[in-house]
Amino acid sequence: MLDVAGATTSSSIILDSVAIGYGSARLPLAPISLRIDFGERIAIVGYNGVGKSTLLRTLTRDLVPVDGDVAVGRDLLFGNLAQEHEGLPRDQTPRTYLAQLSGVDPFDAGVRLIQYGLTRQQVDKPIGQLNPGARARALLASFSLRKVNTLVLDEPTNHLDAEGIREVIATLKDYEGTVVAVSHSRDFLSAVQFSRVLLLSQNGLSEVESIDDFMATTAETARDVVALGLASR
Incomplete structure (x- = not known):
């Protein structure tokens, strides 16, 4: 939540x-x-x-x-779940993105992403290679860490x-x-x-x-x- x-x-x-x-x-x-x-x-x-x-x-x-x-x-x-997810860096992995965005340890970032439904493989896959649903889940995980x-x-x-x-x-x-x-x-x-x-x-x-x-x-x-x-x- x-x-x-x-x-x-x-x-x-x-x-x-x-x-x-x-x-x-x-x-x-x-x-x-x-x-x-x-x-x-x-x-x-x-x-x-x-x-x-x-x-x-x-x-x-x-x-x-x-x-x-x-x-x-x-x-x-505010947290804006943009229709095209245009704010996500396509060359970064969700783990790296969350760790840099929120200042948490990369391990903790990975745990949070898995809590939001990403697989272990998706956590370390470039965001640009993820399907839209996985990108949305990564955004929701980032919102939770930012206290949106x-x-x-x-x-x-x-x-x-x-x-x-x-x-x-x-x-x-x-x-x-x-x-x-x-x-x-x-x-x-x-x-x-x-x-x-x-x-x-x-x-x-x-x-x-x-x-x-x-x-x-x-x-x-x-x-x-x-x-x-x-x-x-």
């Missing part, structure tokens, strides 16, 4: 009348106001291309809002095998920190049991009572389901 020791309940993320976009180019969305308190699990859904990933990058302050304010609790430490207390997940099940998806879901079920996820996977959204599901549209953010009800009332045809990015996987 990922360790969130030291996190406080006052570690919140607050968006106040935020307009999202790139530089001065604002996306055609109503201003967004949102408060995420520590320990909440928030899922963000919406049509493809509406700006879900941009919203994620804005609330982590990787992007500056076009307008409005973003406040992030000083105790928050806020997970940001942008389409976390994309490019993962079934085993990798199960590992991500199992980790999130035990996770005590904050989770903010963008996902197209109905199965993932149901399995993780998010405390709130928010729909991003041109009207801004609105709360969805349940994924099943949302699918039944909004996706009238199979074509709508694909456009919404909420297909079962």
Whole structure:
């Protein structure tokens, strides 16, 4: 289980009348106001291309809002399970990567990786030669050593095998920190049991009572389901 020791309940993320976009180019969305308190699990859904990933990058302050304010609790430490795992050094082994990243002994790094589901062979294999599921598990192991207390997940099940998806879901079920996820996977959204599901549209953010009800009332045809990015996987 990922360790969130030291996190406080006052570690919140607050968006106040935020307009999202790139530089001065604002996306055609109503201003967004949102408060995420520590320990909440928030899922963000919406049509493809509406700006879900941009919203994620804005609330982590990787992007500056076009307008409005973003406040992030000083105790928050983000871990971003990027869709393409682009931050992982492909020429290093998971053991070396974790040892250098966290300052732990290489033996202890290997033990942690095995705890997160890597085989002994994968622990000492170049990251670039690992399958996506193993890379995801290596990232989750690194988050545990860094004491990450806020997970940001942008389409976390994309490019993962079934085993990798199960590992991500199992980790999130035990996770005590904050989770903010963008996902197209109905199965993932149901399995993780998010405390709130928010729909991003041109009207801004609105709360969805349940994924099943949302699918039944909004996706009238199979074509709508694909456009919404909420297909079962």
